[in-house]
Amino acid sequence: MTLDGVTVSVAVLTPAQARQRFGVDLDRHGVQAAWISVRNASPRGLWFIRNLLDPDFYSADEVASMVDGGVDAAEREALHQRLRDESIRVFMQPATVTEGHLFLPRAEGGRFFDLRLQGDAWDDELASAVAAGGAVAHPRELRFGFAVAMPDGEFDFEQLHPAKIYAGREMPDVDAGRLRGLLEALPCCTTDRGGASQGDPLNVVLVGEAGEVMNALTRAGWSFTHRITAHTVGREIAAALTGSAYDVAPVSSLYAFERSHDLALQRARRSIAQRNHMRLWLAPFLFEGRHVWLGQVSRDIGVKLTTKSPTLTTHVIDPEVDATREYLLHSLMAGHLVERFGFVRGSAAATREAPRRNLTDDPYFSDGMRLVVVLAKAPVPADAVRNLMWERSAAPIAEGQSAAARRNVRPIGVAAD
Structure with missing residues (x-):
């Protein structure tokens, strides 16, 4: 889905895909991993407002702490770092593709993604001041909606x-x-x-x-x-x-x-x-x-x-x-x-x-x-x-x-x- 030069894609990993990707069983702990890709071909930096997608999302270290009981002690720090590295960044630089995962409470059957990106307030106000002699414009929001079905054979x-x-x-x-x-x-x-x-x-x-x-x-x-x-x-x-x-x-x-x-x-x-x-x-x-x-x-x-x-x-x-x-x-x-x-x-x-x-x-x-x-x-x-x-x-x-x-x-x- 593309709006104003910004293209967003999303997918939800199956439990098997998550185990293969992260080496741990997220599903057993009620966690789903959503893969998100943002291609920002616009000239503006954009913030990913994760709370508006799901206020109950998990941080990488929170997920690692939930699952590391089944991981060898020597591997725990590596697990924490791996989940941090796999996480989607919240600021998307212009002219870049940013990809990563957001960890969410498990849903069954399907999930609607209300994914919102907002312009950087500092940059927007500075640009507005230069262009309009001091007038301040509110950061513009780009809103992307995706309904992702998650079949399990019984829906x-x-x-x-x-x-x-x-x-x-x-x-x-x-x-x-x-x-x-x-x-x-x-x-x-x-x-x-x-x-x-x-x-x-x-x-x-x-x-x-x-x-x-x-x-x-x-x-x-x-x-x-x-x-x-x-x-x-x-x-x-x-x-x-x-x-x-x-x-x-x-x-x-x-x-x-x-x-x-x-x-x-x-x-x-x-x-x-x-x-x-x-x-x-x-x-x-x-x-x-x-x-x-x-x-x-x-x-x-x-x-x-x-x-x-x-x-x-x-x-x-x-x-x-x-x-x-x-x-x-x-x-x-x-x-x-x-x-x-x-x-x-x-x-x-x-x-x-x-x-x-x-x-x-x-x-x-x-x-x-x-x-x-x-x-x-x-x-x-x-x-x-x-x-x-x-x-x-x-x-x-x-x-x-x-x-x-x-x-x-x-x-x-x-x-x-």
Whole structure:
């Protein structure tokens, strides 16, 4: 990726590559090595702001101290020096190529790199003073974004092949009016495998190619998920019993378009019992030449044992599903990843007093709207995002409150009770 004469490349070493490179097992200590290359063909020196990529990065000597217990005493100082020498420098001289490694907490499935380079403040102020008679210019920031997938054989994205899903079938390319009609006509909810019972609401639509969807969501903090296998089910059960984290835990199979989800992502917390998760299905039509993805998003607030899931456990969803729908929109807008958005009818409407229930008997309520997001191909600031002007959604939170909450909102000038 190149900006203003500066080219940046990144890669994440596999555990085997890291062992070969550094002679120690970083993975056993929860450390990943990211290789970074910066070709600075600009006339300015640039600072690499590591904290903005990951504030929890490890220094070379910190990593060496973590792993040197398994190294012969005579080799420890050599290990410390080797990791220092392999580290990426933080200042990139002009007309140079600077390469090295940054040591990061281990992530599974993929990692988004928000890599930022800033001009040297001393040089920039000096140049500004000479050129503009004393005017001071703030250092300019160059921002590079990379979504790096890290397959391990168990992630569902590894089996995602959009071209095969509707192979041999024509996918019409529709305009905005036709898109609205198609989205309104889609089923309200996911189903079980046989299609006889309804599950969680289909409450989100994303427009973008598969790579754009995965890049945008990982940039917004979402992680890929494992498929359901004997190994991943074992990890999930262990995490549920201990209350520990499993950031890429599989999601159970729900069905739309007569198949299980094509892609799933989540934003995990420290406990497996709590996460936001999303399932996506490729729709059989295009919008403005781009793929359309129908999805289901909800927040998990607990875990329970059940015989209705092949994992023998299932998450309990937050009944306020519209709040999680809004969370998705806000997380994408915060990353300047939204070109247009709007709402369309078609999902499942229900009230707090008379909720609907999913396949594992969790209640939920909603205004019945689907969030539609056209992903941006380039960053779009929040004040430039356009609305599709189809429907207005009810404001989340308020729809889940009782009459007692009305006292919290009052006209200006009216005293509180």
